């Protein structure tokens with residue numbers, strides 16, 4: 001490699017950057033990575049598969065000089081200021097036509113700003129969502145590119161080579177204009193938050209409601225992963241219940257604090273949904289529950305005052321079946337909310353997001369991959385402009401098949417006092433969505449009564465105001 005230039009460069013050799021670069025090398029690309037921490041550049045080279053071409057450098061200018069023109073490089077650094085800092089350091093080193101990719105979880109409005117700024121300097125800037133965590137990055141992630149189509153053409157063969165494959169189809173596709181890649185990744189993470197919240201609710205209903213121990217929880221989630229709930233998140237949940245603690249005689253899950261962290265993408269999904277506007281209450285609830293999880297002292301004090309949930313009065317066998325169905329129902333509703341958000345954002349923000357491609361890209365490699373994505377892929381084959389997957393006949397059949405058990409779980413959990421805001425919000429969204437005439441006519445009447453906000457009638461066109469109670 002002494003006189004040759006490298007195919008691809010990576011800035012930031014943390015969890016994602018290191019593994020994605022090694023994945024590229026495994027697929028025959030010569031790669032070079034930069035990190036300011038020399039231990040990470042050394043670790044990159046020593047982790048490379050023998051026979052692959054991988055170099056680590058601790059000087060950015062050296063990396064840029066060693067890249068084939070036009071240069072193709074990606075940054076995988078924390079979102080926010082670090083991305084702007086990297087761009088500022090890169091700019092004096094680049095030439096017109098070079099392609100710079102932000103593969104991190106940046107907010108799409110930052111990506112829009114950076115695309116514009118770098119376009120003025122004839123640099124192609126792309127926001128690309130990457131999902132799959134550490135293992136996915138190494139062996140095949142789901143990749144969500146958006147932005148400059150010419151730039152995408154330059155990196156497409158490499159992205160297709162490293163992406164996860166489903167039936168030999170790479171889990172990567174062009175997903176829309178400018179900030180679309182990061183928008184789709186943000187909503188992916190919003191759905192991820194919702195499903196994780198629902199699984200944690202199923203856990204409490206089975207553990208505290210039916211008295212299942214960790215071995216039994218492992219068995220239940222493992223069996224669920226072999227059926228209609230097959231998914232990456234259910235699969236890793238089964239594994240988690242099996243993990244022994246290396247510091248005590250118990251299981252690790254029981255020793256982990258119940259304060260859940262977050263890096264922002266779930267909150268952004270809720271915030272941007274309200275901006276559009278579109279309703280994503282199960283995602284909103286998932287964000288809120290992580291927030292409530294931080295109020296540890298207050299929750300412990302409140303438990304003293306209000307007591308524990310009451311018992312569930314069905315057999316464990318029946319309860320497991322009902323909770324399974326509620327999780328299936330609410331998981332479909334979480335995808336429905338996220339995909340409806342993408343449908344609306346595509347139109348409202350002129351991003352041209354191809355929903356049929358999004359669900360195909362999510363079938364493999366990503367954190368929210370599940371057998372349900374095949375169902376949704378078929379739904380979008382029937383109607384490429386489907387506003388909400390709940391309107392698809394195949395999806396409706398599945399939802400109806402588990403509706404009664406979902407109502408039963410929500411009713412019993414509410415009666416007993418279990419915290420199942422995710423399940424409740426999914427059911428509430430469903431019940432509002434399937435109501436042809438909601439009670440919101442009364443809200444319109446109230447708004448007109450106190451604020452002269454006007455209303456529309458159902459029997460004639462126009463805008464009306466009434467002097468109420470005259």
Ligand SMILES: NC(=O)C1=CN([C@@H]2O[C@H](COP(=O)(O)OP(=O)(O)OC[C@H]3O[C@@H](n4cnc5c(N)ncnc54)[C@H](OP(=O)(O)O)[C@@H]3O)[C@@H](O)[C@H]2O)C=CC1
Nearest residue numbers: 012013014015016017037076077078079082085104105133
């Ligand atoms: N971990 C995951 O599962 C996933 C993460 N992401 C996203 O990918 C991005 C990277 O995440 P991840 O790899 O987990 O993070 P890590 O913290 O593991 O790695 C980030 C790397 O960026 C470096 N870095 C930080 N600031 C700068 C800077 N100003 N200039 C140059 N390098 C810098 C860090 O160096 P140092 O440590 O020396 O500061 C570190 O090597 C984030 O946006 C994250 O949200 C996306 C999908 C999944």
Ligand SMILES: O=C(CO)[C@H](O)[C@H](O)COP(=O)(O)O
Nearest residue numbers: 105131261262263264265367
């Ligand atoms: O993008 C990811 C997975 O898809 C990252 O793991 C992200 O950090 C998850 O979000 P949070 O840290 O807020 O739970």
